[in-house]
Amino acid sequence: MVDRAENSQMQRTFVPPIYNVTICGGTHGNELTGVYIVREMQKQKMEKAGSVSVTTVETNPRAVAAGRRYTEMDLNRCFTDVLLSSPITESTPYEVKRAQELNAQLGPKGSAKAVDLLIDLHNTTSNMGLCFIFYSIDWITLHIYKYIENNLNSVPVRAIQLDIPSSEAYSLESVGKHGFAIEVGPQPSGVLRADIFNVVKEALDLTLQWLQKFSSGHSFEGGTVDAYTFVKSVDYPRDSAGKATAIIHQDLQDNDFKLLRSGDPIFQTFSGDILKYEGEDLYPFFVNECAYYEKKIAFHLAQKKTYSFPHISVKND
């Protein structure tokens, strides 16, 4: 890894231009920061950042109107190849139809017609600060991430990598040639906090600044990014009827990304007993995320890995 990082920092890599970026909000209808950021950008008629064209989409307007994460199915699990190509019938959930519409508008996923960069804005009830979430180790994404990490100081900034092939990548950002989700919390579902709104706005301003610099010929030095790579999910303990018997222990609550070691408390049963973690040292994230109760996920666990990325410049036509 070190050899490759050093090597990549010396050699400059030329990468294709980013002509357009699409910023999406409201993929989950009760994660309000993205909804209101997108609406404000539409009101301000923001269409260009330098030579890069900027579009915005409110992706699940029905769920936004209902004030809920989704109406029939989680939209952000609908962008797999299987669901994007499934035939539409009367019983097809609204969100599957909407995913296919979005794929036609912003993709098709994996094609030359897809938008160059797709950014999807999310919130979490977990204390995760600002996270970039992405599938592939992609130079553009890692460079933008590094630029934000270096320039945004109001909250912790972290990278989360989901090691899933593109065909099975289930979330909206996988539709773009490059793409990532910006996940910011803690913010309750259905609530809009000014601090979170301002952080996301700052992250987007920095992203557009980076894109302007990149498209105007600025070259960016290589380096490394520490990313949390998803390992597994942990469910709540349950009784024989399948009902949860415990809640996240208060020592784990709000401690996303703090290394969890064998013996650390993770759950408190409703009757007051403490349950401890057993297993290899890993980093918890999405701790006590509201929307994951129904998915039977109390928290995710990750390994920390270092990825190197090269010095890059735009490849002119």
Add this chain to the structure above:
Amino acid sequence: MVDRAENSQMQRTFVPPIYNVTICGGTHGNELTGVYIVREMQKQKMEKAGSVSVTTVETNPRAVAAGRRYTEMDLNRCFTDVLLSSPITESTPYEVKRAQELNAQLGPKGSAKAVDLLIDLHNTTSNMGLCFIFYSIDWITLHIYKYIENNLNSVPVRAIQLDIPSSEAYSLESVGKHGFAIEVGPQPSGVLRADIFNVVKEALDLTLQWLQKFSSGHSFEGGTVDAYTFVKSVDYPRDSAGKATAIIHQDLQDNDFKLLRSGDPIFQTFSGDILKYEGEDLYPFFVNECAYYEKKIAFHLAQKKTYSFPHISVKND
């Protein structure tokens, strides 16, 4: 006021016994602390605290199952005399019917048959710590409040008084002969936090402890309680179409009960302007409560008042 307080501390007042207490949760289906406290008490078959009989009720099971505040109408606005006596038709909302059922079971409101003490458990997304909310200045409520204020140290404890006559009192606790809501936050809707769960459990344990002492003949000294008395609500600024144009300013966010003075920032518009408070010095509470967006309430404002209460003992039959 001072004369009355001193006087009340010297004279002992004898008040009727509390034979029974009902603890309610799930009046708002996505405020989970009460739901799980009540379920755990039912599982433990807790039926007595000394000589005081204890019952528990999950008050809006349909809303709990749906994971929403309510299904058709806010249940905790249905306990006015008008709604409790309105004829049931096919178009009557579920929650009005449920309020009438609960009134038959736990009331009738204002009657000798009503439960002696009704405690309703709530959560808020606002940073309010633990609050007692009540209508009338009632010796039992003030004594229990004082006992909790003196013995619970993990979060700030405050009293909120709503100066509304009983006939118009709209919330469940008004059905009991004595009654108060315990409102604890911040906790996102649909999320269960261990710290909040433990605080509410501690407050209930202290309440039951007080009731045991009182019913066994212990007398309690008089004193004073500082309570925040509701003055008015403040809406978000809106455009000509009625849409909110701003969010709570980050200096006001999480600063419930911090005196608001003319000139203090209260809103940030989506385009970044700051709007300031104008008016008399008052105390904000329910700042950025999720459920109040639809009620057009950004925050409430209160005056702080001091109420005295007498030295009391139980009046034996």
